[in-house]
Amino acid sequence: MGQPANLKKQARERMERTGENYTTARKNILTGKPESPKAARAAQARDYAKEARDAKAGIKPKAPKPAAAPAPQDELPEYPAPEDVIQYDAALWHRVLVQAGVTNPVTEAPLSQALLAGLAGGIGFMVFTFEYEETTTATLVTRAHPEPYTQNLLARCGAKVTERTTGSAARAVEYMDAALDAGRTVAVRVAINALPWIDGNEVDEAETIDLVVVGDHEDDLLVDDGSGVLNVISQEDLAFARAKRKKEKHWLAWVPSSRSPKAETLATNALVAIEETTSRLLGTRELSGIPDHFAKNFGITGMRTFAARLRDTTTKTGWSQMFADQERLAGGMTQLSGFLSDTRFGGEGALRGLYADFLDEAAGLPGLSALGEHSADYLQLAQLWDEFAELVDPEVTVENRSAMFAQMADAMERIAEVEEQAATALAATAKSLASQAS
Incomplete structure (x- = not known):
């Protein structure tokens, strides 16, 4: 030749x-x-490979450019770097929707993290403890639960979202390549312990997380995991992490259109989400997939159950007995503190401040101005939750544990009282608004 x-x-x-x-x-x-x-x-x-390799140094990535192939809609904005993440999944989809060019029809600004979080179900409460041979766990969730958070977000945000699941790894790659070729980022669901940068021994093998594939680097992929940098992962490693998710195997989703939702659609969906959130907290909604004998651990009833167990110093279900060993106490309080600061299942102010922002933003939608009157209640709750979090001391001694638990019980009873008042008032307003709209 x-x-x-x-x-x-x-x-x-x-x-x-x-x-x-x-x-x-x-x-x-x-x-x-x-x-x-x-x-x-x-x-x-x-250009982002060096930033990914320097992730531990805390270097933030530059925003990658849209794909070179012509996108089916107008030119797409650049993919934004993760900033001010209060709720992981809502923030992740905020960035995906920004990259897709989807905006709030009222403000013409991107659909905010707060609005998406509220549409997903917003806030909730669940507490569980489990005793194992060597440790006692303390799980506290203040995000909406057990409803499918991300699926509700996608269904209610009003954007066009394409979802795919397949048992074929090859077909999964085809779906992803098609979306990337169209200039779209792609969300995928993976087993956390299978990610190369995660210590698999520290994470439950059943725990999953959504990542966003934003582009290629040579033969590898660049993914957004909310850390503030783009991580490099091989095609094979990503396929392995996705395949370990047996349910919804090889799930992926992307936004194929920059078409923004209608304001009326967002208003309707906001009221649906508020009804779900308040009824779950107040215990007037059946919890999907949760046995009846576990219901006492959810919502405002769960808060009062929690306070009672914190105050109980004599029975085996009281926290003083469950955490009578110093090692179990330290492990449980470390875990509890982590849930209160985590951005996936909890967060700053137990996500109540973010919910206040949601109500303020939703008040700008057609016919929903009355919702703004309730944001102050959730700002107050955010402060109460932060004060509760400050009481949790992972270094507390066994001798002082009951005194700490009593203080936590007092704070939790106050929170439950204010939560009930806030949810009852918000539910009444949402019901009235829904009646006026029908």
Whole structure:
């Protein structure tokens, strides 16, 4: 085969455009292979490799550019770096929707993390303790639960969202490539303990998380895991982590259209979400998939159950007895403190401040101005929850545990009282607004 005199120059120019290595670029020129959209994405993403390698240094990534292949809608905005993450999943989908160009029809600004969190179900309460041979766990969830948080968010945000599940790893890659080729980022669901940058021994094998694939780097992928940097993961490692999720195997979702939702749709969905949130807290809604004997651990009833067990110093279900061993006490309080500061199942102010922001933003939707009157209640609750979190001391001694638990019980009883008042008032307003709209 004849070779052009400037083959080396052409190969290097192609390397710059596509991110291919020299050998591949040279071979593809000689065989006349066109430059693929996937190769073009690799070129756009390669600048972020160093940032991903320097993740531990806390270096924030630059926003990657949209794919080189023409998108079916208008030019897409760049993918935003994770900032001010209060609730992980709502913040993740905020970034996906920003990249897709979807906006709030009232403000013409992006659908905010607060609005998405509220539509997903907002806030809730669940507490569980389990005693094992060597440890006692303390799980506290202040996010909406047990309803499917992300699925509710996607169904209610009003954007067009394409979801796929498949038992075929090859088909899963095809779906992802098609979305990336169209200039869209792709959310995937993975087993956390299978991610290369996670210590699998520290994470339950059943625990999952959603990541966003934002582009290619050479033969690997760049993913957003909410850490503030883009991590590099191989195609094989991502496929393995996705396959370990037996339910919804190889699930992925993307936003194929920049079409914004209608304001009336968002208003209707906000009222649906508020009814779900308040009825779950007040105990007037049946909890899907939860046995009746566990219901006492959910909502405001769960808060009062929790306070009673904190105050109980004599029975085996009281926390003083459950955490009578120093090692169990330290482990349980560390875990409890983690749930209160975590951004997936809890967070700052138990996410009540974020819910106040949701009510303020939802008040701007057609016919929902009255919702803004309730945001102050949830700002007060955010402060009460932060004060509760400050009482939890992972270094408390066994001798002082009952005194600490008594203080926590007092705080939790106050929280339950204010939560009930706030949810009752909000539920009445939402019901009235829904009647007026029908």
